[in-house]
Amino acid sequence: MxxxxxxxxxxxxxxxxxxxxxxxxxxxxxxxxxxxxxxxxxxxxxxxxxxxxxxxxxxxxxxxxxxxxxxxxxxxxxxxxxxxxxxxxxxxxxxxxxxxxxxxxxxxxxxxxxxxxPAVALPTASGSLSAGAEQQTSFEVWGGALCSVGVEGSVLPLRFTPAPELVPFLPWVHWTLEVDGQTWATAPHGAVDAAGGVMSPNRFGYPHDLLSVYAVCHLQPSNDRPQDKGIPPGQHVATLRPVLEQSATPLPALEIPFTLTCPKETPDPVPGDRGCSQVGGGLTALGVLATLGLWRRSRQSRP
The missing domain is CATH 2.60.40.3710 (Immunoglobulin-like)
Structure with missing residues (x-):
């Protein structure tokens, strides 16, 4: 399990x-x-x-x-x-x-x-990393006794373009994606191709996609709870770390800031709450003020 x-x-x-x-x-x-x-x-x-x-x-x-x-x-x-x-x-x-x-x-x-x-120079550049458009959608959170749980939330895809000098060595590169300095996802050697596409992971070993982050906003009608709710809504920094196996020349990490949001919930109205008015024709706030004014004038006019 x-x-x-x-x-x-x-x-x-x-x-x-x-x-x-x-x-x-x-x-x-x-x-x-x-x-x-x-x-x-x-x-x-x-x-x-x-x-x-x-x-x-x-x-x-x-x-x-x-x-x-x-x-x-x-x-x-x-x-x-x-x-x-x-x-x-x-x-x-x-x-x-x-x-x-x-x-x-x-x-x-x-x-x-x-x-x-032929021998080629070991890569010293990794490529580029960018953030796609945030999507409010339904998706599966992987892990737990039933393998996955359906949720609704915010998903943000990341885009990676490998440097040309890295491409010949991609089969021997393994990967880590950190969010705010904490490991979010990993991927084994050869998971990323020359176009920056990522091989679909086996969910038993890799519950998070390498180039996708998410926040869980709502649970779908179910008795099951996901093991993790992803990343809290707010501003974050993603860091992609490629490692060429056994290379003495480290590859630079790539960073990108991003923001995740959850839709704001509209609070349910309180029954009978209509500001200062009362149900059934009671005094309004303006009526109370008018009554107090008449009472003060009446007292001042008395001998």
Whole structure:
């Protein structure tokens, strides 16, 4: 169950984690991509809620020769392979990984073929970040015993445009979006493409979208309560932090201010409240003042 869930009796509709599927083990490489010969590290990503054993990683040339490399456990439960020397441009390689799924043989679960391209300068620029138009809409808040809860609120999309020099290395970049210095969302290596689009996340591992923030304003008619209400309405600052795996050249973070709002609720009128007047024809405020004036003149005219 996600994040501990919501305390409730077991239900046939309760949210449960996904089965470990070998086919979801992957290296974040587009088909036919050429990997820069000086790529700092190669990465293998596991099925959601599983972890790659880095000792099960291997790098070989297309003709079967082993390539010397260091092996590490990486972020997002990934396995990281760091070649001991730059790759050879024009050479074909195979990146292999064992499966983290239980009750399976330890033979390679995946074998990804790629070709090394020319070395290119490591990126020093990240790109640009901007805020889209705020939308008042209905959406799902993910997490809890039933996986998601329908709410109404304010959603603000963010737009990211990668720097051209970052594009060849995007498969090896992982991401964090902070709001006011606190982590709001993360995304694994290869989640962002060359156009700045973000791969749809698996909600068991990533309940928040990387480039979207929200505030929950109203709950839809339901007995369920979301685990979080997003970001409070008001002014905030979003910070996008890209990290090129094992690069000694840090990528700059990108910041953008934004505002979330909730529609103002009109208070219900108090029954019978009509200012100073009374229901049924009682004295108005002007009538009271006129009566007091006549009473004062009457007292002054007496001998």
């Amino acid at each position: 996600l994040g501990g869930g919501i305390a409730r009796p077991p239900s046939a509709e309760a949210c449960s984690g996904p089965t470990c599927v070998t086919s979801t083990i992957r290296a974040p490489l587009p088909a036919g991509a050429a990997v820069p010969a000086n790529v700092p590290a190669l990465v293998v990503l596991p099925p959601v809620l599983q972890a790659i054993d880095p000792m099960g990683l291997r790098l070989r040339t297309a003709d079967g020769a082993s390539v010397e490399a260091s092996l590490l456990a990486g972020p997002h439960r990934s396995g990281v392979l760091i070649p001991a020397a730059p790759l050879v441009p024009g050479t074909g390689y195979l990146l292999e990984s064992n499966t983290p799924c239980r009750d399976m043989q330890p033979s390679p679960a995946i074998s990804v073929a790629f070709t090394a391209g």
